[in-house]
Amino acid sequence: MSVLIDANARVLVQGITGRDGSFHTQQMIDYGTRIVGGVTPGKGGQTVCGAPVFNTMREAVVATGADVSVMYVPAPFARNAMLDAAPSGIRLLVAITEGIPTLDALEAYEELVTHGVRLLGPNCPGLITPGACKVGIMPGFIHAPGRIGVISRSGTLTYEIVKELTDAGYGQSTCIGIGGDPIIGSSFLDLLPLFQADPDTDAVVMVGEIGGNDEVVAAAYVQAHMTKPVVGFMAGLTAPPGRRMGHAGAIVGGEDDTAAAKTARLEAAGIPVAKLISDVVRLLRARGVEPSR
Amino acid sequence: MKIHEFQARDLFREYGIPVPPHAVAHAPEEAVRAAETFGYPVALKAQVHSGGRGKAGGVAIVRNAEQTETEAARIFGLVIKGFPVRTLIVTPASSIAQEAYLSVLVDRSARKAVFIGCNEGGVEIEVTARQTPEKIARLEIPVRRLAALTPEDCLSFASCLFADPAHAAQAAAIVAKMGSLFVEKDCSLVEINPLIADADGRVVALDAKVAFDDNALFRHPESLSLRDMESEDGDELEAKGEGLSFIRLTGSIACMVNGAGLAMATMDTIKHVGGDPANFLDVGGSSNPHKVVAAFRMILRDPNVKVILINIFGGITRCDDIARGILSSLENFPASVPIVIRLVGTNQEEGRRLLEGTRLSFAKTLEEGAALATKLGGAA
Numbered sequence: 001m002s003v004l005i006d007a008n009a010r011v012l013v014q015g016i017t018g019r020d021g022s023f024h025t026q027q028m029i030d031y032g033t034r035i036v037g038g039v040t041p042g043k044g045g046q047t048v049c050g051a052p053v054f055n056t057m058r059e060a061v062v063a064t065g066a067d068v069s070v071m072y073v074p075a076p077f078a079r080n081a082m083l084d085a086a087p088s089g090i091r092l093l094v095a096i097t098e099g100i101p102t103l104d105a106l107e108a109y110e111e112l113v114t115h116g117v118r119l120l121g122p123n124c125p126g127l128i129t130p131g132a133c134k135v136g137i138m139p140g141f142i143h144a145p146g147r148i149g150v151i152s153r154s155g156t157l158t159y160e161i162v163k164e165l166t167d168a169g170y171g172q173s174t175c176i177g178i179g180g181d182p183i184i185g186s187s188f189l190d191l192l193p194l195f196q197a198d199p200d201t202d203a204v205v206m207v208g209e210i211g212g213n214d215e216v217v218a219a220a221y222v223q224a225h226m227t228k229p230v231v232g233f234m235a236g237l238t239a240p241p242g243r244r245m246g247h248a249g250a251i252v253g254g255e256d257d258t259a260a261a262k263t264a265r266l267e268a269a270g271i272p273v274a275k276l277i278s279d280v281v282r283l284l285r286a287r288g289v290e291p292s293r
Numbered sequence: 294m295k296i297h298e299f300q301a302r303d304l305f306r307e308y309g310i311p312v313p314p315h316a317v318a319h320a321p322e323e324a325v326r327a328a329e330t331f332g333y334p335v336a337l338k339a340q341v342h343s344g345g346r347g348k349a350g351g352v353a354i355v356r357n358a359e360q361t362e363t364e365a366a367r368i369f370g371l372v373i374k375g376f377p378v379r380t381l382i383v384t385p386a387s388s389i390a391q392e393a394y395l396s397v398l399v400d401r402s403a404r405k406a407v408f409i410g411c412n413e414g415g416v417e418i419e420v421t422a423r424q425t426p427e428k429i430a431r432l433e434i435p436v437r438r439l440a441a442l443t444p445e446d447c448l449s450f451a452s453c454l455f456a457d458p459a460h461a462a463q464a465a466a467i468v469a470k471m472g473s474l475f476v477e478k479d480c481s482l483v484e485i486n487p488l489i490a491d492a493d494g495r496v497v498a499l500d501a502k503v504a505f506d507d508n509a510l511f512r513h514p515e516s517l518s519l520r521d522m523e524s525e526d527g528d529e530l531e532a533k534g535e536g537l538s539f540i541r542l543t544g545s546i547a548c549m550v551n552g553a554g555l556a557m558a559t560m561d562t563i564k565h566v567g568g569d570p571a572n573f574l575d576v577g578g579s580s581n582p583h584k585v586v587a588a589f590r591m592i593l594r595d596p597n598v599k600v601i602l603i604n605i606f607g608g609i610t611r612c613d614d615i616a617r618g619i620l621s622s623l624e625n626f627p628a629s630v631p632i633v634i635r636l637v638g639t640n641q642e643e644g645r646r647l648l649e650g651t652r653l654s655f656a657k658t659l660e661e662g663a664a665l666a667t668k669l670g671g672a673a
Contacts, residue, residue, distance in 0.1 A: 076511060101479055101509035102399055106436040109404055125608075139608040139639060154554020155578075156606045159638070160659070163606075180553060182401050209554055212401045235557035238542075238564045239573070246538040246553025246575040248508065249401070254419055259561075275565055276660055277558065 002129040003149060003174040003194045003201070004092060004118075005068060009133050012066040012090070013038040014057070014081050015073035016048045020096075024072060024137055025049045031134040036064035039084070057088035068092045070126060070135045075099040078122065082108035086115045094135050095121035095185070099248075105183040112185065119185020123248065125155040125177035136177065138162075146171015147292040148284070149195040151188055152207035153180055153214075153247070157235055160277055161207060168281040169291030173201040180247030182211075188218035196226050203229040203289040205280055206271070208262060210236035211250045215262045219269035229287040231280060232266045232273040234259045294505045296519045297340040299382050301501035308474045310467050310485075312498045315384040324365035325358050327383040333357060334386040339368050341376040342524045349373045354386050376524060387499060388492035393454040394418055395467070396484035396502075397439075397475050406439050406475065408432040408468060410454045414487025414499075430454070440476040442469050455490060463496035464488065478516060479509030528591060535587040536577055544569025545599040546666050547592040547630075549585070551576050551610040559604045562659055568667035571598050578609045585618025586625060593629055599670035600631045604659055607638025614640075616647035623651060631669045635662040 011028070015021040016038025026049050029035050037052045037060045044055035054060035057069065069090050073081040078100045085093050086108070093112060100122045112119045120127060126136015131145035138155070142163040148170045152158040155177060162175055176191055178184050188206055195201045204226075208215035215234070222230045236259040239245050241252040252258050263273045272287070274280045302312045316327035317340075328335045339351030346352055351373050353364040361383075371378045392414025400407040410430040411421055422429050430453035432446065444465065451464035471483050484502040491497055505516050522530070532539035538553060542560075546568045550556035553575045560570040572592065576584050592598055605615050615636065623629075635656040636644050645655070654669070656662030 075508065099508045101512075102481065102506045103436055103476065103479055103509065106399065106404060106406070110435050110437060137609055142638075152554070154552065156550075156552030156608060156610075157554035157558050159606050159608055160555060160558070163637070183399065183404055187402075207554070209557060214402070217402065233558075235554050235561065238560040238570055239557055240540070240542065243540050243573075245540065245557055245573055250553060250557070276562060278658070278660060 002132065003176070003191070003198050004127060005129050005133045005135055005174070007032070007132040009068045009135070010034050010036045010064060010066045011135055012036060012057070012060050012064065012069040013051070014069055014071040014085065016040060016051065016053055017043050017046065018072055018074070021072035022048050025051065027140070028134050031140045033133050033135060036066050057084045057090070061089040066090060068094070068135060070094040070096060072096050075101070079104035079108055083111055086111040086117055090117060092118050092120065094124070094126050095119060096124060096126060096137060098123040100181070102183055105181065109183065109185055120176065121179040121184060123181040124179030124184070125158065127174060127176040129174045130172050138175070138177070142166060143175065144171040146173065147200060147202040148172050148289070149198070149201040149204040150175040150207070151191050151204065152177050153209050153249070154207055154235065158207055161205060161233060161280055164277055164281055165205070170281065170284065171292050173198060180249055182249040187214045189214065189221055192218060192221055192226060196228055201228065202292065203231065203284060203287065205231050205233070205284070207233045207235070209234065209247070209250050210239050210245065210252050210259050211257050213257060216256070216265045219266045219271055222271055223269040229284070229289055230271045231283045231287065232263070232271045233277070233280060234263045234266070234273055294507055294510060294516070294520060295342045295524070296503055296505070297342070297380065297521060298338065298501050299340055299380070300519045301503040304474060304478070304503055305498055305501050308470045310470050310474070310498055311495065312501060313384050313387060315382040318365065318381050318383055319379065321362045321365035321369065324381060324383050325361045328355065328361045329358065331383065331385045335361070336384050336386050337361070337365055337368055338382050338384065339371060339373060339378040340380040340382060341373045341378055342521070343374040343376055346373060351378065379523065387489060387497065389489045390492055391455065391460070391490045392487035393464070393489070394486050395454060395464070395471070395488045396482065396486070397471050398482045400433065403433050405433045406436050408434070408450060410450060412454050414489060416486070418486070434472070436476070439472045442472050454488070455496070457490065459494060460490045460496050467496065467498070479506045479513060480504065481506045532591060536584055537588055537591070538573070538575040538577070539591055540573040541595065542570055542572055543597070544571045545597050545670065547571040547574070547595070547598045547601045549574050549576060549588050549592065549601065549603045551578065551605050551607070555604065555606060559602065559659060559663070562663045563602065563667065566660070566664045566667050568663065571595055582614055582618030582621060585615060586622050589622040589626055589629070593626055598630055600633065600666045602662055602666040603632065603634040603636070604662060605636050605638065607640060611639050612636050612641045612644030613647060616644040619653070620647060620651070633662050633666045633669065635659055
């Protein structure tokens with residue numbers, strides 16, 4: 001078991017013929033992911049990294065039995081790609097693309113939900129169940145199979161924390177990058193219950209940042225419903241208000257979405273928050289979570 | 294992307310949202326000429342990309358030419374939250390019977406567009422929402438319905454703003470038009486504060502605020518042409534042009550990081566060990582060496598910078614690319630400050646090998662790097 005993906009996931013790549021799409025297709029195949037095909041409108045019939053290319057998502061799903069899609073389509077075309085994916089029969093769409101217009105993301109989200117498809121991202125590194133399946137752009141070698149779940153709004157910061165976990169003997173059940181945009185398909189709140197229910201996850205690390213109130217809403221859920229330990233990290237203590245810190249969604253808009261305010265709310269909900277990256281492991285240990293590998 | 298009130302007023306007119314006439318002035322004489330055309334009293338309003346103009350003295354009601362000249366000259370001398378006033382508008386003063394607040398934006402947690410209304414205007418809506426949430430009306434709308442709101446939706450919402458049915462009906466029409474404007478122009482905010490009923494019973498937007506979604510500007514060249522370069526942060530624009538994300542701060546330890554979250558965490562760690570970050574800088578995912586050189590150029594322009602901390606966790610970013618960028622930077626800027634580097638991830642051996650024998654100090658972890666940088670001249 002794991003969360004959202006395991007070795008059985010059958011994965012399509014939207015935008016497989018592009019530079020990023022083909023590069024990461026090969027990386028995912030090398031990691032062991034079952035890439036069953038790709039989609040680029042107008043390029044059906046080609047082959048990329050040994051995978052057949054289709055014109056539409058529906059065609060691709062019918063031909064391959066895929067249940068997951070990962071999207072590398074450039075932002076101006078992302079809306080159409082997401083709307084194409086909605087009724088195709090997949091259960092999970094992972095949108096890597098950065099810079100999608102907010103209204104496009106909202107519209108696609110509504111359409112995907114209507115068809116029962118979960119959206120991860122956009123503007124995210126994807127997700128990985130170490131040793132089994134990687135759907136995204138994270139470097140596979142820093143991960144190790146184990147029993148810690150990771151949910152994060154960031155890319156490289158997550159890699160940093162994951163490496164720290166791996167080095168200390170804490171492997172991961174599944175690591176999920178939820179994305180740095182203001183509108184994302186899956187929030188901390190949407191994913192925490194999956195880790196709580198997963199018999200292969202002992203504890204969860206939640207990596208948040210300034211902007212919005214996802215972490216605060218999630219903290220209330222953790223306090224009320226989670227029996228597994230949750231440890232937090234919050235980036236942006238030194239971020240000046242009103243400035244967008246790289247991620248479209250990382251902007252302090254008021255008193256409640258600063259890193260300090262969120263840290264306080266998490267700690268009040270019983271979630272210890274690491275001040276330094278190396279503190280994450282220390283806090284897990286303090287909560288009685290043992291290394292699993 | 295923010296635009297000025299006078300530009301937002303023009304957009305309102307384009308969409309049929311009633312606004313009083315205005316004239317734009319760049320000098321006191323122009324303001325007087327415009328005021329004489331409208332007839333007194335008129336309002337003078339500073340045009341800057343900042344809220345709180347009234348509190349900062351950027352708005353004045355004037356009743357004759359002499360007063361207009363004096364007040365306009367005073368407003369042109371103001372710097373509001375860092376923005377010098379270069380433009381003001383002259384607009385006939387309205388007689389206000391009732392003020393309200395109306396805006397539409399995207400609600401992150403509801404993942405919908407939301408109209409926000411209040412039957413008091415001129416308020417700071419965040420403060421009202423916090424202190425008296427019962428005064429705030431909300432209407433959440435799936436984005437697909439935003440450009441096609443039903444008259445019933447609009448009217449029932451507008452009735453929360455104005456008790457008088459005639460006023461509410463006019464406000465309802467404005468709600469519908471704001472929805473169209475929001476969708477068609479890919480806005481991130483459309484706000485009217487205050488929306489007023491005047492003494493003649495007309496509902497009019499006395500202020501206009503519009504901001505666009507930066508990610509959607511590629512399909513709105515007409516919106517891009519409204520950009521006021523003088524109001525934008527020069528550093529940020531330059532960085533954007535180079536494919537970087539950069540924000541200048543006041544400390545002495547410059548940082549160069551790949552990834553926004555890690556860049557923030559790097560700044561936080563510097564602060565934690567007693568230093569003070571000089572900037573936020575994300576060199577992005579794909580690491581061409583040219584970007585590193587551009588990053589050095591922007592960092593070294595700041596005389597406060599005493600040391601540079603480079604923190605790279607290579608994923609898509611390749612450590613050897615970063616190292617090549619650093620080598621060219623060392624040639625281009627030979628006399629620069631001490632540099633501490635922490636280089637981990639894809640092609641790390643190759644990257645470190647390239648930098649052997651240079652004057653860089655190596656650190657194994659971010660925390661070690663931050664401590665070393667602080668020691669090398671960055672202590673706050």
